[in-house]
Amino acid sequence: MKELVVISGKGGTGKTSIAAAFASLASKAVIADCDVDAADLHLVLEPAIKEESDFSGGREAAIIPDRCTACGKCAEMCRFDAITLDGPANEGVGKTYVVDPLSCEGCKVCVEFCPADAISFEPAVNGKWFVSDTRFGPMVHAKLGIAEENSGKLVTLIRKKAKELAEQENKELLLCDGSPGTGCPVIASIVGADLVLIVTEPTLSGRHDLERVARLTANFGIKALICINKADINPEMCDIIESEARQNGLKVVGRIPYDEAFTKAQIMKATLTEYTSGATGGKLKAMWREIIYELG
């Protein structure tokens, strides 16, 4: 079983639309949406949920107001400025300390050092993850709670479950939609993958973000290919991107023209290749064949 991850560096380059098109072109694949922070793939693939589980990425400190003596040790030791003297009064003190869950990183330092044993440390539910069926095969995806942390851990979990599912069902490919950026969730989605496709666009921003994300894939020793979407917006920039890529040993496997079909297909809840059999559809199919060849 091989694993392909579609990422982008810069957001809004068409990564998810292209990943969805691949889902409809692949045979015998398990699909994973690793863009847990802003998951969109389900809008096109319309998964029917078969299993649903809570995701807990860590624990969360909470001060028990009745026990707090307002000594201030917790606030003094918290490195995340997550604890303030804004809690309710109790029998002993006029104000108690309180943890802001949005700033708390679950380090347990306050719990450990509280002399009054007044801080609880329970697992936090940060989101949900699902195993579903789609018209193109099984899909593992998630919904991270609003303003929740631990997206990297959730990505790792999704990939692990998708891999297990692929092995159980004898699938040949794991197709992952990754997240934009270069930080923790992106690293979690590419580590150990067989191949990464970076979707970029011919703009200075696209070129700059491609350079940064290609450094990341190289750093982790992962083979990467490039797709330039909206290629006709600036053909000169396409040439620059392609020549810079070649110098870094990266291959451009597709130039996809700017096509309203990207938006129209979304609205119809269809993949690009389901929606259009025009030039874009043909280019996507040709790119897919090349990716399969490169996957080996």
Next chain:
Amino acid sequence: MKIAVASGKGGTGKTTIATNLAVSLSRNGRNVRYLDCDAEEPNGHIFLKPEITKAEDVTVGVPEVDQEACSGCGRCGDLCQYGAITCVKGKVLLFEQLCHSCGGCMAICPEGAIAEKQRKIGTAESGHSNGMFFSHGLLDTGAIQTPALIKHVKKGIVEDEMNILDVPPGTSCPVIEAVKDADFVLLATEPTPFGLNDLVLAVGMVRRLDKSFGVAINRCDIGDQEVLRYCREEDIEVLFQIPNDRKIAEAYSRGEMMVDALPEYEKKFLQLNDKIENMVKTDEE
């Protein structure tokens, strides 16, 4: 005043709006500070072409163990929630890149055998662009503590001036760090199913943070009416709309400011700012 320009979905015009709003205000006599908090993929410099006058390493504290003094008790590893320090057969092993710099291991070590050293996670650069303060963060390849770098960039905020924060896409920890002190959050989106789905998530985030906010719709004439319908139902102000215009896309691709390619937009960005300042004032009252 601090205006954060954010979005659930990437590529919806955050940087375009943030840089053009900043330049429009600056050209009209305001003291503006542009702070690019998208430390994983910063792009503001491409359009503002700043002269960088200062570059600083941004570091985070990580443990350093004096193996001689260590008794191998393992209390550091028991406390660490991130798997960054662990004790195997009386020997302490470190995984620096997983460390969140909470300081727990140093505080709990009964032998005082753990000191703190600094590990570089990125660079913060600052300077000027046509009389406007500019700063951005550049996360090192493979580093994960984006929020710590954003915190550093935010030190460039001056309360009495107009601070425009360019926020990373999404709704998770780096985004929270970038928007949590803002007076107003402008959420950029596009009128498509993906744009709407991610806007709903971003609205959930700013509501949880109890922020005053409004929406900007980019490429407002592609797609459908669902974003407008959602905003109407949720009583959310749509403050700005940019039509799909090949001229804008081409200027963007070359790193040109929208207010230079289409000068009529300068006035629109000033009007956008007036609306935002009015909303913040009303909210304060």
